[in-house]
Amino acid sequence: AQTVTQSQPEMSVQEAETVTLSCTYDTSESDYYLFWYKQPPSRQMILVIRQEAYKQQNATENRFSVNFQKAAKSFSLKISDSQLGDAAMYFCAYRSAKSNFGNEKLTFGTGTRLTIIP
Amino acid sequence: GAVVSQHPSWVICKSGTSVKIECRSLDFQATTMFWYRQFPKQSLMLMATSNEGSKATYEQGVEKDKFLINHASLTLSTLTVTSAHPEDSSFYICSATKELEQFFGSGTRLTVV
Numbered sequence: 001a002q003t004v005t006q007s008q009p010e011m012s013v014q015e016a017e018t019v020t021l022s023c024t025y026d027t028s029e030s031d032y033y034l035f036w037y038k039q040p041p042s043r044q045m046i047l048v049i050r051q052e053a054y055k056q057q058n059a060t061e062n063r064f065s066v067n068f069q070k071a072a073k074s075f076s077l078k079i080s081d082s083q084l085g086d087a088a089m090y091f092c093a094y095r096s097a098k099s100n101f102g103n104e105k106l107t108f109g110t111g112t113r114l115t116i117i118p
Numbered sequence: 119g120a121v122v123s124q125h126p127s128w129v130i131c132k133s134g135t136s137v138k139i140e141c142r143s144l145d146f147q148a149t150t151m152f153w154y155r156q157f158p159k160q161s162l163m164l165m166a167t168s169n170e171g172s173k174a175t176y177e178q179g180v181e182k183d184k185f186l187i188n189h190a191s192l193t194l195s196t197l198t199v200t201s202a203h204p205e206d207s208s209f210y211i212c213s214a215t216k217e218l219e220q221f222f223g224s225g226t227r228l229t230v231v
Contacts, residue, residue, distance in 0.1 A: 033218060042224070043156075043209060043211075043224065043225045044222065044224050044225070045162075045211065045213070045222035047219060047220075050218070050219070091161060091162070104150055104152075104167075104215045104220070105152060105164055105167055106152075106162075106164070106213075106220060107164075108161045108162045109161065110160070110161045111160075111161050113159075
């Protein structure tokens with residue numbers, strides 16, 4: 001079974017600064033997807049960024065980028081120019097790339113609560 | 119993107135009664151939907167995977183007779199908490215898969231008194 005570990009329960013960053021959230025995972029599969037989701041106080045889960053394991057290039061989405069280290073099974077999220085609206089719980093998630101039923105499910109880490117300091 | 123609607127957003131029920139939560143994909147067809155439970159300040163725990171037209175697959179430790187899931191159409195899945203008790207109070211979230219991405223409902227806060 002796959003596991004996802006987020007070792008930072010809480011992080012804080014000054015507004016406009018950069019912060020990196022850590023995530024490691026364990027799997028025996030070679031093809032999979034990794035995600036970062038944001039859950040603000042509204043509790044709505046929002047996809048921040050996605051990485052396909054077969055791609056060597058790190059994914060980027062505006063101020064959000066990842067450092068994907070497949071050999072180390074590490075998938076960290078970097079938020080640049082932090083904004084007050086970035087304050088939320090951030091969850092790292094894993095999904096198998098196998099297409100059969102049931103393998104679309106996500107395995108979530110325990111989350112990191114990010115606070116933005118004005 | 120895609121929109122998943124979840125209803126109700128909150129519900130309070132008496133112990134021993136049943137509560138139904140609906141999850142709808144509004145602008146796409148979802149053959150697979152997922153139901154999660156989230157305790158305060160904790161992560162999302164997958165309860166079950168529902169596939170349109172077949173029985174749901176429950177995760178280990180989830181009572182299938184207590185948490186009834188019905189995925190009767192390509193746009194609707196329902197979760198019924200039967201004979202609810204205070205320990206069932208939680209935040210329940212559904213999601214539906216479109217291509218590679220899961221889209222989440224806004225969640226239902228269930229309080230059993």
